[in-house]
Amino acid sequence: MLKHQTVGQVVREAAKAHPATEAYVYPEHGIRKTYKEFDQETDHLAKAFMGMGIEKGEHVAIWSDNKREWLQSQFATGKMGAVLVTVNTNYQENELKYLLQQSDATTLILGEEFKGTSYISIIQALCPELEHSEKGELVSDVLPHLKRVIVMSEKDYPGIFTWSEFEAFARGVSDDQLNSRMKALHFDDVINIQYTSGTTGFPKGVMLTHMNIVNNGQIIGDFMNLTHEDRLCIPVPFFHCFGCVLGTMAAVTHSTTMVIVEQFDPKKVLQAVQDEKCTGLHGVPTMFIAELNHPDYESFDTTTLRTGIMAGSPCPIEVMKKVIHDMGASEITICYGQTESSPVITQTRSDDAIEKRVATVGKPHPHVEVKIIDPVTMEEVPAGVPGELCARGYLIMKGYYRNEEATHAAIDIEGWLHTGDIAVMDEDGYIAITGRIKDMIIRGGENIYPREIEEFLYQHPSILDVQIVGVPDPKYGEELMAWVILKDGEMLDAEALREYCKGKISYHKIPRYIEFVDSYPMTASGKIQKYLLREMSLDKVEAEAK
Known part of the structure; x- marks a missing residue:
């Protein structure tokens, strides 16, 4: 059965079912919070957004690595109905300008810097008006929609709210007001806009609903056999679906503990897996390659690992075998999808034969239709014949924000998303991705x-x-x-x-x-x-x- 729930209701449910289970751990900072505390924290932050005057459906952009404030904001906006617009951590000035203009974001939450790039300097260059603006009353020539900027620190910058100044807005909002707002949300509302990586042309804003990401996270976690006793290490970036759906949403829908690494570093990941006795680990193939080939790899104990996901790009068979046999993640799964499908379309099962888990991307999820077509004739092809993979179901995006032309190019009149990926389905229904149509x-x-x-x-x-x-x-x-x-x-x-x-x-x-x-x-x-x-x-x- 599909869930007809909002992101906020998922947190409430986890806190009610397993209040004392750890919701998240930041090993690098010694921070650990239970699901009861996480529910309270996200209530507080949801009230702060409301106290600032942010309405349901308003766009809030967030730009940082996997900080605690990012995690809290994801589920707090899910409670009060603002649309979280995720920003790529590698963005520079022109890319940020494009995203903030295209998304109509009224609020920007940001870290101070990332890998030597000062986010503060970039927003100050984009909005010199901040220097003389009252906090929350920005009037920008370049970004006419942007009113508020919030920094994830206590350092004071002109025109920018500190984190505690932002949190203080919660005082003006009652529990009843928050509960009324939560009741006013619908599971089919857009709650997240993620920008595609822009490998061709300008990035497009993919509009995802509560229904999209809650159910995708639920099914992903089901296939991993996640429970409240699992501890999932998440070193993949939150701004991407891998982090905030396959990672945080899959965990919260199962009351699983999230062990979070702020920025990927193979040694920190191995340390976290060992020290926190993680049972699951996520990563793209290059991350697993870096971990397996780290000079100190042999000194870490990864025997608690059982599951995890390798996804994001084709998974080399030899790497998969090493993750299963050397790292001990015997039930690790492969996922395939794209942001437009929120994101997972197919996934291997934990009990699939190793041949299926290394040579395919599994079978379609429940409640998902898949077909493989000849990209020229648009006719469905038989098993064993390569063609373009198309998907349909609850998981397909609402569309690209303010881009109807691109939406119609991606989703046909019958509701099929055309992925642009070449795939082959075998007689058992398992799918192998053989490349992008444009990569052939x-x-x-x-x-x-x-x-x-x-x-x-x-x-x-x-x-x-x-x-x-x-x-x-x-x-x-x-x-x-x-x-x-x-x-x-x-x-x-x-x-x-x-x-x-x-x-x-x-x-x-x-x-x-x-x-x-x-x-x-x-x-x-x-x-x-x-x-x-x-x-x-x-x-x-x-x-x-x-």
Whole structure:
């Protein structure tokens, strides 16, 4: 059964069922709070938002790493009905300006800085009017909707509320007023706007409802067999669906303890798993790779791990096997989806055979319809034939904020979301993602899926990570280029790697170009930006041709 609940009701339910269970732990700061305390904290913050004059449906942007204030704000806005607009931690001035303008945000909550970037300096540059504004009464030429800026600290900046000044607004709002506001919310209201990573064009604001994210979180946690006795380590960023749906929402819907790492660091994650006896761990493949290859990995005890999620980009089979066998996360699951589907469409089950868990992204969730179509004819294809994956159900976004054209391009007249991903369904209903439609490489009339070649090359003992992209070629239309990261201390050259491929994969699948690098261009949520790799590949090939 789907839940017809708001985000706020989920917190209330968890606090009522398991008041003494720890809701969250911040090991780096020695902070731990029970679900009863978390419910009280989020009530207090919900009243503060109301006391500031923020109405139901008003847009509140939040910009920081995984701070406690972020977590509290997610569920406090869920109680009083403001729409939380999540901001990528890597954003710079122009990107922030675009998001705040496009989202019509009236309020911005921000940390002071992130990895050397001063968020305060950026907002001051965007809104010089802050210098002479009364707090809460900003009038900005560039951001006409923005009225209030709140910082997650007690340092005083002109025109910006400190956190305690913000919290003080709660005093003017009664319990009855908050309860009335909570009753006025509907499960089908938009409660969250997440901006797509913008790998092509400008980012689009995905409008998600209580219904979308509460149920997606519930089902994700069900598939992980989460209970109030589990402790889930969350090092993935909150601003992304991975953090705030697969992470916090999946946990709260099951009264599970959230063990939170503010910024990903492999050693801090391993320390948290050991010290807090975590039973679950989330991460994108690059995070698990970093943890498994940390020089001190062997000194940490991860035997309490049982479950978790590896998602965000295709999961290398060899890495998955190590997470199961070396880390001990025997029930770890793979999830697949996108922000527009809030986000999970398919997931492996904890009792699936390892072959299914390493070679597929599982089966569709309950209450979700999936079909695979020929992207040219739009006709459904039979099992075993690649095509575009489409999904329909409760999980599909309301649309892109103020962008009807893009909404209609993504969701057809029958309500199917067209994902743009190439997938194959087997006879048992398990789905394998073989790439993005735009990532498919056509060499001499042959369709080549980068994932297949990447999986093969992962088996080379010297290779830590590998990405395959296509580059233009006058003879074949496209050729393959491999970007390879080697394990520490390993040596390998292009010719030796090609020799390794001969006789094992088809000649046309052996990369013509091979580059060795130390890292890939990444989004803040840990996704590899293949479009940037394609641009880099083109530059390399053109430079060599001169």
